[in-house]
Amino acid sequence: MNYRVYGESGKPVIAFPTSQAHENLWEDFGMVDVLGEYIENGDIQLFALDSIDDDTFFREDGKRGAALKQYEKYLSFVANEFIPTVSGPQVGAPKALLTGCSMGAYHAANIYFRWPHLADSLIALSGVYSTNCFLDFDNHMSAKARENSPLEYLQKPIAPKKRDLYTSSRLVFCAGQGSGEEPMLADTVALGEVLGNQGINAWVDVWGNDATHDWPWWQQQIQYFLPEVLAA
Numbered sequence: 001m002n003y004r005v006y007g008e009s010g011k012p013v014i015a016f017p018t019s020q021a022h023e024n025l026w027e028d029f030g031m032v033d034v035l036g037e038y039i040e041n042g043d044i045q046l047f048a049l050d051s052i053d054d055d056t057f058f059r060e061d062g063k064r065g066a067a068l069k070q071y072e073k074y075l076s077f078v079a080n081e082f083i084p085t086v087s088g089p090q091v092g093a094p095k096a097l098l099t100g101c102s103m104g105a106y107h108a109a110n111i112y113f114r115w116p117h118l119a120d121s122l123i124a125l126s127g128v129y130s131t132n133c134f135l136d137f138d139n140h141m142s143a144k145a146r147e148n149s150p151l152e153y154l155q156k157p158i159a160p161k162k163r164d165l166y167t168s169s170r171l172v173f174c175a176g177q178g179s180g181e182e183p184m185l186a187d188t189v190a191l192g193e194v195l196g197n198q199g200i201n202a203w204v205d206v207w208g209n210d211a212t213h214d215w216p217w218w219q220q221q222i223q224y225f226l227p228e229v230l231a232a
Helices: 036-040 064-087 103-114 143-147 160-168 182-197 215-231
Strands: 003-006 011-016 044-049 096-101 119-125 170-175 203-206
Touching (some): 011 103, 064 096
Parallel strands (some): 011 044, 096 119, 119 170, 170 203
Antiparallel strands (some): 003 044
């Protein structure tokens, strides 16, 4: 899988692209520039990942089972190979921060909640958090789809070890109330309620009616949340 690296040291920040996009996206849309100070100072090392959305959630044949099977392969690579490699095996190495915008927020959140030992921070901007948003299961969601839908699986009892990891992490979810944010706002608020019901602290921040589903707002949001997360 392709990826780009920015910086030589610091906390690993794993950035997932928006839907059907690739590893160049964060650079092309100014996210690398707005994080330049943190990269240059060695506060973070940014890893911008590719996606396989065209072969999974947006595959043209509409085969949902095949889409989820392929998505599991992507998740397995990211969780079992990529993140452990860039985070480093040495004692005391900083854990990763996972982030993304739009569908990238979904990927970041799903990987975090399934493998919380890999990261201690999450910044999810304008995400949706159920596979039903992409695959349209008409309320007949398969078991594999539920395993990849934080809004569904986080309502179930949580193992104590996972709960401890969740509660010790810094979790940020943000959505605006402007154009294009309607489903993302609904899922962000809903996820905040699910986490609250489980006793898991998360920063759920709803921005105003001018905050649209677009890069200028995500640039502002990552600049706002990152220093708060790093300082926590």
